[in-house]
Amino acid sequence: MAVDNTFVIKKIQKSECLYTVFSPLTKMPYIECDEETFDDQVYVFSTEEGVKEFVKEKNEKKIPLQPFKIPNEQIRGFLTSLFAIAANMVVYTDEAGVSRVELDQLAPKPDMEKLAKEKIPVLNPTLTLTVLYFIQELRRPVQHDPVKLRDMEEEMVADLIRSRFILALEDSEKKEDGTPNLRIPFLKTQEGDKYQPIFSDFAEFRKYAGVNVKKYRVSNLAFADLLKFLQKDTKGYVVNPAGFSLVLTREQLTRVMNDYQIGMPEEKKTEEKAPEAAGAPETAGAADTAEAPQESKENQE
Secondary structure, X not given: OOOOOHHHHHHHXXXXXXXXXXXXXXXXXXXXXXXXXXXXXEEEEOOHHHHHHHHHHHHHOOOOOEEEEEEHHHHHHHHHHHHHHOOOEEEEEEOOEEEEEEHHHHOOOOOHHHHHOOOOOOXXXXXXXXXXXXXXXXXXXXXXXXXXXHHHHHHHHXXXXXXXXXXXXXXXXXXXXXXXXXXXXXXXXXOOOEXXXXXXXXXXXXHHHHHHHHHEEEEEEEHHHOOOXXXXXXOEEEEOOOOOOEEEEHHHHHHHHHHXXXXXXXXXXXXXXXXXXXXXXXXXXXXXXXXXXXXEEEEEO
């Protein structure tokens, strides 16, 4: 029997403010898969006390979370942004108890089919979701279940392979001959290792570029092309450096390309099944221990 959430929906939309939880491990809203319904759900609270209690309970389970206040004028934007991480359910807690509300009852869902046809990826929700689940688990300060982590990585790798990315090029002053002077920005670790930033969607690119967004040109890049555009002196890519900051090293990319026969001529492809996960322990180690690269003022042509 369907539940009438009309009152709850109006209450959420007209609240003076709401509270939610962000994961410091991903710098994004905390999302959780319900064990019974398998909904991908985000938590919202009517009071500061409610969100603080939730954070305390999760922190005791070694799930780092931070409370976040959403003023009324930002509620609609926040709810709409949840489609970008493939959330479909909002779990709302107030003095009356806990209510479950479908996200598309709270905010209009974007036309995903239309957006998928855009040359530059506007949204990449499936990839974002699997990366968030993987990193939320990977970076927890606990002893991990290697089987669980490998399964999560398999899903993430499958979505990485199917995804398109944004490669940003800094548009500097024109060269002497009048041609564009495009440079590839890069990030640098404290050890001096260089990584190139790429983005899963336009929103993540804008977070990175900030007020300098007009200084960049963007290009559409398939996963199969990542190695081709990786500069010789860089270690790899950082996907969404202003967000979940997933490190993909040159070695990891090469291994995935080989294991899944990506970019290989059809006549050379075998009919063998692709192996399980492209080396979960190695990928996990890199994503877990790599120092978050900082943006460098230097660029590469």
